[in-house]
Amino acid sequence: MLTTARTLPIFVVVSITLVRGVAAAQGESATPRAYDTLPDWSGAWSMVGGTVFDRDTQTGEGGAITPGVRSHPPYNAEWEAIYKSHLERRDKNLFPDTISNCGVPAGFPRHFNLPDPYEFVVRPEQVWVLTENGPNVLRIYTDGRKHLEDQWATYTGDSVGHWEGDTLVFTTVALKGFRDKDVILDRTGLVLSDQSHTTTRIRKIDAATIQVQMTIEDPKALTKPWVVTKQFRKMPAGTRLYDYGCAENNRNPADVETGKTLILGPDGKPLNKE
Amino acid sequence: MRTDALLVALAFSAALVTGAAAHHSGAGFDSEKVIEIAGTIKEFQFTNPHTWIQILVDGPKGGTVEWSVEWGSPNSLGRQGIRPSTFPAGAKVLVRLRPMLNGAPAGAFVGAKFADGKTVGRWE
Numbered sequence: 535m536l537t538t539a540r541t542l543p544i545f546v547v548v549s550i551t552l553v554r555g556v557a558a559a560q561g562e563s564a565t566p567r568a569y570d571t572l573p574d575w576s577g578a579w580s581m582v583g584g585t586v587f588d589r590d591t592q593t594g595e596g597g598a599i600t601p602g603v604r605s606h607p608p609y610n611a612e613w614e615a616i617y618k619s620h621l622e623r624r625d626k627n628l629f630p631d632t633i634s635n636c637g638v639p640a641g642f643p644r645h646f647n648l649p650d651p652y653e654f655v656v657r658p659e660q661v662w663v664l665t666e667n668g669p670n671v672l673r674i675y676t677d678g679r680k681h682l683e684d685q686w687a688t689y690t691g692d693s694v695g696h697w698e699g700d701t702l703v704f705t706t707v708a709l710k711g712f713r714d715k716d717v718i719l720d721r722t723g724l725v726l727s728d729q730s731h732t733t734t735r736i737r738k739i740d741a742a743t744i745q746v747q748m749t750i751e752d753p754k755a756l757t758k759p760w761v762v763t764k765q766f767r768k769m770p771a772g773t774r775l776y777d778y779g780c781a782e783n784n785r786n787p788a789d790v791e792t793g794k795t796l797i798l799g800p801d802g803k804p805l806n807k808e
Numbered sequence: 809m810r811t812d813a814l815l816v817a818l819a820f821s822a823a824l825v826t827g828a829a830a831h832h833s834g835a836g837f838d839s840e841k842v843i844e845i846a847g848t849i850k851e852f853q854f855t856n857p858h859t860w861i862q863i864l865v866d867g868p869k870g871g872t873v874e875w876s877v878e879w880g881s882p883n884s885l886g887r888q889g890i891r892p893s894t895f896p897a898g899a900k901v902l903v904r905l906r907p908m909l910n911g912a913p914a915g916a917f918v919g920a921k922f923a924d925g926k927t928v929g930r931w932e
Binding site: 627666725774775780782783795797807 | 835853855858874876882
């Protein structure tokens with residue numbers, strides 16, 4: 535008969551073996567860079583410019599819908615037609631923002647196209663990019679692990695990377711994209727497929743500016759890589775971030791039947807249903 | 809100029825008007841026009857994702873009409889010094905707003921002026 539004292543070591547050995555097995559499967563082998571050698575990205579940051587994902591998608595009076603002028607994104611014919619249909623619905627206020635009904639993450643790469651403050655939290659084993667709006671969290675593993683071979687798709691995907699000097703370089707894969715119609719890049723109706731993947735380079739280009747350069751590839755939707763650069767400006771020292779309880783008092787849901795963004799009156803009924 | 813619920817209608821450049829709301833499209837509001845209403849604050853909903861100022865305005869045939877005036881997120885406004893107490897219930901106020909396109913009693917906040925002359929937002 536085994537005593538408790540004899541059973542415990544066996545349990546511990548088995549547990550450690552199981553944990554090591556999981557760690558090995560996720561490729562946790564490299565030694566993270568020492569904390570005091572990492573760049574200082576502390577503080578609160580605000581995206582420069584509006585929430586059109588790529589300024590080259592926006593042209594003149596006709597906005598992004600102007601044919602033959604807009605140069606980005608490099609959609610193939612099938613996805614160009616999808617985007618054009620979104621633009622046409624947008625112009626009629628019938629293309630709903632997927633986050634207007636609260637509850638789903640903004641997703642990647644829209645994570646770098648949001649209003650309200652950002653925080654870039656640098657740790658040896660991970661970097662977290664936190665957005666007040668949403669809120670959303672982008673976790674970038676820098677502990678040497680690899681993407682899982684069988685990673686299932688999510689809104690924000692799986693990001694692993696490494697440091698090249700003071701530049702964080704990472705890849706993001708396993709994204710839902712527009713597969714379930716609940717991830718967009720901006721309100722012009724920019725979308726990517728569930729085959730998109732991105733290589734992102736983040737660095738501080740001066741004391742008050744963080745630059746995020748994304749090279750987006752999508753064999754299903756794009757004919758060539760699409761490079762989009764966003765910048766984030768440092769907010770005043772001491773800036774606080776707060777809850778973003780989207781469902782607290784959402785008086786602007788999207789109508790599920792028409793896609794129209796509603797404006798609810800004090801009685802909770804739409805003022806613009808017609 | 810006087811209409812049923814509006815004391816003054818003002819033509820402002822759209823460029824002067826505060827930006828579209830961050831959480832949703834601003835397509836329901838008239839970006840070309842700013843109007844002014846006079847009323848009594850019923851409630852300041854200092855809530856996410858957007859704040860709303862509820863204002864009771866005398867109706868043309870007696871009674872009151874409740875206007876809903878949408879503003880930014882409490883987080884963003886709070887960082888600019890706005891507080892739940894900025895619009896106290898019961899206070900008389902003039903409010904300028906971008907009205908809804910269909911004439912419903914709601915709009916996007918531009919600015920406000922209280923009886924003591926204090927102003928909030930954009931009030932040139």
